[in-house]
Amino acid sequence: MHTVKRTRAVVATVATAALAAVALATPASAGLLPSGNTLAPVQPWLASQLSVLKAATPTTVLVHGTDTAAATKAVQAVGLRKVTSFDKVGVVVATGLPAQVQLVRSQPGVTYVEGNQPIEMLLSTSNKATRGDEARNTLTGANGTALDGKGVSVAVIDSGVDPTHPFLQNADGTSAVVKNLKMLCEPLTESTCAPVDAGSLNTDLLSVGGHGMHVNGIVAGRDITLPDGTKMHGAAPGASLVSISTGAVLFIIGADAALNWVLENHAAPCGAGVPASTCPPIKVTSNSYGPTGGGAFDPNSATVKIQRELVKEGVVSVWANGNDGGDGSEDLSNPPGKDPTPGILSVASFYDQDTGTRDGTVSDFSSRGKAGDLSTYPDISAPGESITSSCRIYLPICTTGGDVIDGGNYNTISGTSMATPHISGIVAQLFQANPSATPAQVEAALESTAYKYTDGAAYEAGTNGTTSFDKGHGLVDVVAAANAVR
Structure with a gap:
């Protein structure tokens, strides 16, 4: 792009929250998890949020499944509310309480749970x-x-x-x-x-x-x-x-x-x-x-x-x-x-x-x-x-x-x-x-x-x-x- 020399300004705004490398502690909903079930991994940023969110504070997550049907079934099983889906990659966007987010990780077909990170x-x-x-x-x-x-x-x-x-x-x-x-x-x-x-x-x-x-x-x-x-x-x-x-x-x-x-x-x-x-x-x-x-x-x-x-x-x-x-x-x-x-x-x-x-x-x-x-x-x-x-x-x-x-x-x-x-x-x-x-x-x-x-x-x-x-x-x-x- 041709330009003449002008006053330069740098506007360096990126996200208000960086990805946190915080491991997810034992969830408050541990008693709700079926014994012996393997938990799907959780995004580090979401892990940091779940560790501080109050029990009654709803949050939005992306539930990844082996396919969209599996993710949808998992969301419904734990009482999360489905709001949309990305069907070609098997992801369901859902909202609910932290305990429900923790619980969905134990559902069959769930492969990953991701948070709605600000950018x-x-x-x-x-x-x-x-x-x-x-x-x-x-x-x-x-x-x-x-x-x-x-x-x-x-x-x-x-x-x-x-x-x-x-x-x-x-x-x-x-x-x-x-x-x-x-x-x-x-x-x-x-x-x-x-x-x-x-x-x-x-x-x-x-x-x-x-x-x-x-x-x-x-x-x-x-x-x-x-x-x-x-x-x-x-x-x-x-x-x-x-x-x-x-x-x-x-x-x-x-x-x-x-x-x-x-x-x-x-x-x-x-x-x-x-x-x-x-x-x-x-x-x-x-x-x-x-x-x-x-x-x-x-x-x-x-x-x-x-x-x-x-x-x-x-x-x-x-x-x-x-x-x-x-x-x-x-x-x-x-x-x-x-x-x-x-x-x-x-x-x-x-x-x-x-x-x-x-x-x-x-x-x-x-x-x-x-x-x-x-x-x-x-x-x-x-x-x-x-x-x-x-x-x-x-x-x-x-x-x-x-x-x-x-x-x-x-x-x-x-x-x-x-x-x-x-x-x-x-x-x-x-x-x-x-x-x-x-x-x-x-x-x-x-x-x-x-x-x-x-x-x-x-x-x-x-x-x-x-x-x-x-x-x-x-x-x-x-x-x-x-x-x-x-």
Whole structure:
């Protein structure tokens, strides 16, 4: 994205509660458990909550089963109230008292019990540094058009979007946003969420956010010229956007419900009767949210189960690595992005010094993995510092950067939240280059061709080439990755 040098601001908000590595003590309901029954494991964060919740305080959980029927039967057997389910991964969302949550662990077919953990957006130039402009100007996709993401939809799970924003308008007056969903959730705990088609409504205004507006523009902003003459566009200015608004305040069930909607609808996001030429299939999800301070990777979580099913069905998931900084002495990376499944990517923030240089620096705020433990390292770097994109001046996050551009329609913000949609848009370009590519091939192309900028930690041997605990495999190179994936 072309920008001039502007005041930089880092908004580093992640979760209000980190994952706690607290073992579950003997439950208060131990006397209710059938003797000899093996208890299904419980998520560490939920374990910490159950140890302090009062007996009469209801809570919301995700009950994982061998299939949805088994999880449903278990929920009913202990008196929990079922509110929804993620059928492809065998998870039932239910509410009830702590004793009932403990008891459901003993039921046949229950494999894991997970809590409704709070999460937050991961906030903090560009297409020159990534060689994205060069790729668009010199390469074509399999469809014969310039490599700009055309024919691919990106699902942005975030606070929302204004489909009428000028940065998202096509030349014919239509919007880049082909589907605009608002997840309507129970307001206090998001124990249940249902998607509603919001049409042309500003779902970011309903969320009182701004984060999603900025992120959507970075993914697929169209060509515009700002009042000062700056020409600007997103990473994939030909891609289509499917916005799924989960609100400005997040719990994991709301975000998982959005991911699950993608799992069930990615092949035809606008409905079976809408042609792909109008509403292309979703090939990548963009996820700029997570818990503060990183946390252990949880392969049993609903998030991981859903994103692994998405990979099986040809959809890449991209995650912000977090804004907790670090020095490599501890793992601060966002948990779901550490999934080793090929086709699931975590993104560190690169700063191009506002010049477009490829020999910039790792952003100070960008979360580091733990030195020596490759499983905690980010996968790739992309521009995330001093990024100008679409905003609305009346949205809170759109006031954080200090810039009032074009009457407040644009602002400059920093964070791994801004690096992530760069990669999401670039993934759309790679699928345009090779529509039959697998998520694993896309990740391999990105990592094996990354530019080895030298700031920060030394590179060391890893999968798909050398990697590092602070910047992953290096700075994304769109031209090289597009040629590698063909």
